[in-house]
Structure formats: structure tokens, C-alpha cells
Amino acid sequence: MFEQLGLIGCGLMGGSFALALKRAGLVKRVVGYSKSPSTTARALQLGVIDVEAPSALLAVSGADLVLLAVPVAATETTLKAIRHLVNGDMLIMDVGSSKRDVVDAARRVLKQDVGVFVPCHPIAGREVSGVEHADAGLYAGKQVILTPIERTLTAKLEQANALWQALGCQVVNMSPESHDAAFAAVSHLPHLVAFALMNSIVNQPEGREYLSLAGPGFRDFSRIAASDPQMWRDVLIANREELGRQTELFQHALNDLQRLIANGQADDLERLINRASHARANWRLSSGAR
Numbered sequence: 330m331f332e333q334l335g336l337i338g339c340g341l342m343g344g345s346f347a348l349a350l351k352r353a354g355l356v357k358r359v360v361g362y363s364k365s366p367s368t369t370a371r372a373l374q375l376g377v378i379d380v381e382a383p384s385a386l387l388a389v390s391g392a393d394l395v396l397l398a399v400p401v402a403a404t405e406t407t408l409k410a411i412r413h414l415v416n417g418d419m420l421i422m423d424v425g426s427s428k429r430d431v432v433d434a435a436r437r438v439l440k441q442d443v444g445v446f447v448p449c450h451p452i453a454g455r456e457v458s459g460v461e462h463a464d465a466g467l468y469a470g471k472q473v474i475l476t477p478i479e480r481t482l483t484a485k486l487e488q489a490n491a492l493w494q495a496l497g498c499q500v501v502n503m504s505p506e507s508h509d510a511a512f513a514a515v516s517h518l519p520h521l522v523a524f525a526l527m528n529s530i531v532n533q534p535e536g537r538e539y540l541s542l543a544g545p546g547f548r549d550f551s552r553i554a555a556s557d558p559q560m561w562r563d564v565l566i567a568n569r570e571e572l573g574r575q576t577e578l579f580q581h582a583l584n585d586l587q588r589l590i591a592n593g594q595a596d597d598l599e600r601l602i603n604r605a606s607h608a609r610a611n612w613r614l615s616s617g618a619r
């Protein structure tokens with residue numbers, strides 16, 4: 330049980346974490362801060378937080394648990410704003426979608442105190458943002474990736490593990506580098522492709538009309554194109570090296586398909602579609618994903 334959560338960033342992810350923690354009876358008080366006072370006020374109104382803080386530093390004052398739930402590009406300035414109150418009794422976590430940039434910022438700012446910071450990435454979320462969509466059940470049953478570094482204190486890592494597990498999450502530990510390589514492939518590239526697809530359609534004179542004819546396949550494929558632009562701008566830039574590698578591999582795969590189609594090589598085309606179809610059909614079949 331934590332005495333006080335200092336929540337910095339009272340949006341979808343931060344708000345959902347506060348609600349989940351409260352519902353599980355794991356925290357006595359939540360003090361929140363967001364960039365816009367109106368967001369913090371709304372979080373209070375919705376019962377997501379119990380006290381509004383006028384600054385990140387004041388949100389952290391007296392907290393034994395701190396969650397950074399801000400866009401990843403705001404991590405460094407946020408850590409700088411709170412560093413004077415960071416102490417060994419505190420557990421600090423984040424929920425950022427990229428991890429190398431986050432741990433680099435933590436190393437630079439927290440220096441000898443970096444051990445209390447456990448970098449986290451919950452594989453949960455939605456394409457809507459803002460505290461209005463905060464949901465106590467967002468994290469239950471989801472994976473959370475923890476990316477400790479060599480200086481992360483074992484006790485803090487264990488505390489973070491136990492906390493996410495108490496919220497019903499499956500916890501996976503890996504290095505920030507492995508995290509960014511994997512999520513460039515299975516999250517960042519798919520978002521990039523979805524954004525490109527939507528733009529390639531709406532840039533055509535008849536694009537809007539085409540969209541009006543689209544069915545469920547298009548709906549499923551394009552869902553993530555509606556994601557928050559600021560958040561994704563930051564994530565794609567933060568993980569640009571790994572994303573660059575994945576984009577190149579994707580372009581090769583697309584070119585291969587395009588060439589076979591242009592040449593009418595039906596058997597080879599079917600072989601490649603077959604490979605994709607099998608890979609998708611077997612993907613996490615045991616956990617019931619579709």
C-alpha cells in the first residue's frame with residue numbers, strides 16, 4: 330500500500346493508472362499535475378486524483394510512488410522539475426512507449442539517484458487520449474515491459490513488478506535496447522504504415538469517396554491511424570534508428586509483393602501471402618488474440 334501517488338500527466342495512461350491503483354486499494358491519496366490546469370481540474374472532478382498540484386515538484390512532494398505519464402519528449406524536463414525531491418524511499422516509474430530515450434534522460438538528470446527509477450511500458454492503451462477516457466480496467470490482463478538498467482535497484486524493480494502484478498498485469502523484463510527494437514517492429518512501424526495509408530488515400534482527389542465505401546477490413550487495419558498525433562510524433566522520432574531499420578525491411582517486403590503482382594507471378598505471390606497468413610493465424614493463438 331502506497332501513501333501517496335504523485336501523478337505527472339493526468340491523461341489516458343496516468344488517469345487509468347490512478348484509478349486502477351485506487352480500485353485495488355493500493356494507494357491512500359493521489360496528487361496530480363498536468364501541463365494545463367484545466368486537465369488537472371478535470372482529473373479532480375472525475376475522481377481520478379484527490380488533490381491538484383500546481384507543479385510537478387509539488388505533486389511529488391510527500392509521494393512514495395511517482396508516475397510519469399507524459400509524452401516521452403517531456404520526460405527529461407519533467408525529471409528535472411522533480412529531481413530535488415527524489416529520494417531513496419520513492420519508486421518512480423514511467424509509461425513511455427519508447428525506452429532508450431527515457432533511460433538516457435533518467436541517467437542524465439537523476440545521476441546517482443537513477444536506481445529508484447524503473448522504466449515501464451504497459452502494452453495497453455487506446456487511440457483516444459485524455460483523462461475523460463481514463464479507465465480503471467485499462468491495464469488488467471495486459472503485458473507491462475520493465476526495462477531496468479544496470480543501476481536500477483533490485484528492491485525498486487521488485488516493487489514495480491509486484492505493483493503491476495497486483496493490477497492484473499503480466500510483467501516482462503528486457504533491456505531498453507531490446508524493447509525499442511521489438512516495438513519498432515510490432516508497434517511503431519504499424520502506426521507509421523497506418524498514417525501513410527490514410528494520407529495516401531485522402532491525398533487523392535477521389536479519396537474521400539473511396540473511404541465512404543470501405544468495410545470492416547479497412548476499419549481494422551486503419552484503427553490506429555486515429556491515434557494521438559503529439560504522442561506518436563514523439564515516439565516515432567525517439568525510436569528513429571530502430572524504426573528506420575524496420576521501415577527499410579517493410580519497404581523490401583512491399584516491393585517484393587509489388588514486383589510479383591506486376592509480373593503476374595501467381596505461385597510466388599501466393600507463397601508470400603501464405604507465409605503472412607500462417608504467421609498471423611499462429612500469432613498468440615494461445616492467448617486468444619484475433
Ligand code: NAP
Nearest residue numbers: 338339340341342364365368399401425426454455458459
Ligand atoms: P494523454 O492522454 O494525452 O495524456 C498525457 C498527459 O500528459 C496530458 O494530461 C498532458 O496534459 C500531460 N502533459 C503533457 N506534457 C506535459 C508536461 N510537460 N508536464 C506535465 N504534464 C504534461 O496521453 P497518454 O496516451 O496518456 O500518453 C502518455 C504516455 O503514455 C506517453 O508517453 C505514451 O507514449 C505512453 N503510452 C501511451 C499509450 C496509448 O495507447 N495511449 C500506450 C502505451 C504507452 P495536458 O492535458 O495539459 O496537455
